[in-house]
Amino acid sequence: MNILLPSFIIFLQVLTTISHTCKASPALPKFTALLVFGDSTVDTGNNNYVSTLLQANHIPYGQDYPGQVPTGRFSDGKLIPDLIASTLGIKESVPPFLDPTISNDELRTGVTFASAGSGFDDLTAAASGVIPFSKQILYFKSYIERLKGFVGEAEAMKIINGALVSISAGTNDFGVTFYALPIRRKQFTIGGYQDFLQIKIKEFVQELYDLGCRTVVIAGLPPVGCLPIQITANFKDPNNRTCVQEQNLDAQSYNQKLANLLPEVQQSLPGSKVIYADNYEPLNDMINNPQKYGFVETNRGCCGTGFTETGLACNHKTPKCGNASQYLFWDCIHPSQAAYQYLAKYLEDKIIPILSADHSR
Numbered sequence: 001m002n003i004l005l006p007s008f009i010i011f012l013q014v015l016t017t018i019s020h021t022c023k024a025s026p027a028l029p030k031f032t033a034l035l036v037f038g039d040s041t042v043d044t045g046n047n048n049y050v051s052t053l054l055q056a057n058h059i060p061y062g063q064d065y066p067g068q069v070p071t072g073r074f075s076d077g078k079l080i081p082d083l084i085a086s087t088l089g090i091k092e093s094v095p096p097f098l099d100p101t102i103s104n105d106e107l108r109t110g111v112t113f114a115s116a117g118s119g120f121d122d123l124t125a126a127a128s129g130v131i132p133f134s135k136q137i138l139y140f141k142s143y144i145e146r147l148k149g150f151v152g153e154a155e156a157m158k159i160i161n162g163a164l165v166s167i168s169a170g171t172n173d174f175g176v177t178f179y180a181l182p183i184r185r186k187q188f189t190i191g192g193y194q195d196f197l198q199i200k201i202k203e204f205v206q207e208l209y210d211l212g213c214r215t216v217v218i219a220g221l222p223p224v225g226c227l228p229i230q231i232t233a234n235f236k237d238p239n240n241r242t243c244v245q246e247q248n249l250d251a252q253s254y255n256q257k258l259a260n261l262l263p264e265v266q267q268s269l270p271g272s273k274v275i276y277a278d279n280y281e282p283l284n285d286m287i288n289n290p291q292k293y294g295f296v297e298t299n300r301g302c303c304g305t306g307f308t309e310t311g312l313a314c315n316h317k318t319p320k321c322g323n324a325s326q327y328l329f330w331d332c333i334h335p336s337q338a339a340y341q342y343l344a345k346y347l348e349d350k351i352i353p354i355l356s357a358d359h360s361r
């Protein structure tokens with residue numbers, strides 16, 4: 001007994017430690033599926049099936065994706081939906097809805113309806129012939145019908161009710177439709193256009209709610225003025241590559257409006273959870289403190305000069321950097337997989353505890 005007692009005490013101490021550790025880490029929320037709407041930051045390949053020049057289904061895109069294959073993702077590797085879906089234990093990657101080979105099992109656990117080049121303003125999608133938000137919602141309705149076809153109506157609605165919905169858009173609305181094209185600037189001040197987009201967001205969330213969605217996470221704008229393409233467009237001296245502060249201030253004011261709007265939207269939709277996800281601060285920290293993240297370049301992309309190359313201009317003939325993980329941006333617009341990994345971790349730390357509080361079961 002004297003020999004066994006200390007061992008038994010140690011065993012109890014280990015159990016206590018494990019118990020405390022488990023209590024310190026709340027269980028991940030359990031979602032039935034991940035449903036995604038938006039632009040190139042969350043399009044995993046829908047544009048492959050759209051007649052548009054905005055394509056990423058060619059090398060060197062996907063060079064760091066499993067199998068080193070270009071999938072249509074505008075990055076060297078995975079996007080945030082893939083990373084979040086993996087963290088939540090849903091699946092390892094999120095397929096595009098338009099993929100004709102998609103299986104019922106993949107449909108059941110979620111897809112993306114997003115389209116590179118799209119925005120909350122349908123005029124944004126029209127500029128490049130991609131899928132507008134008004135059509136993304138139609139695809140979602142088609143998705144629901146397909147789901148009902150093989151799981152039944154009751155189970156389909158259980159999946160929709162229990163899904164996590166992610167929305168990421170807005171950058172193209174400002175970068176293309178407001179700053180680059182004259183139409184909206186003739187109609188709106190910057191504040192007026194921000195308000196116009198907020199109305200669009202509110203209407204879109206209402207549509208999702210009416211179709212059965214209950215948990216929605218909406219990303220704010222990144223530091224738009226720090227995108228390499230925006231720097232290139234606003235500075236004639238190629239050596240003078242600093243962020244366009246006026247555009248960053250526009251992004252910050254838009255984000256504040258969105259952060260204020262979403263609690264109001266949630267209150268108007270009983271049983272809903274509508275959450276703002278901050279993209280600005282984590283990306284801004286990567287830009288201002290690159291050494292913390294292992295980045296050596298933050299104001300140009302890995303592909304080509306990094307000043308203007310994206311889509312078809314980033315191809316097998318285009319030179320590229322030696323190590324994409326040291327670059328914040330993969331091309332002149334889109335973050336690298338390394339940047340997305342840091343951003344996903346930030347969002348997991350900030351958003352998942354909120355979701356866990358109300359959704360764990």
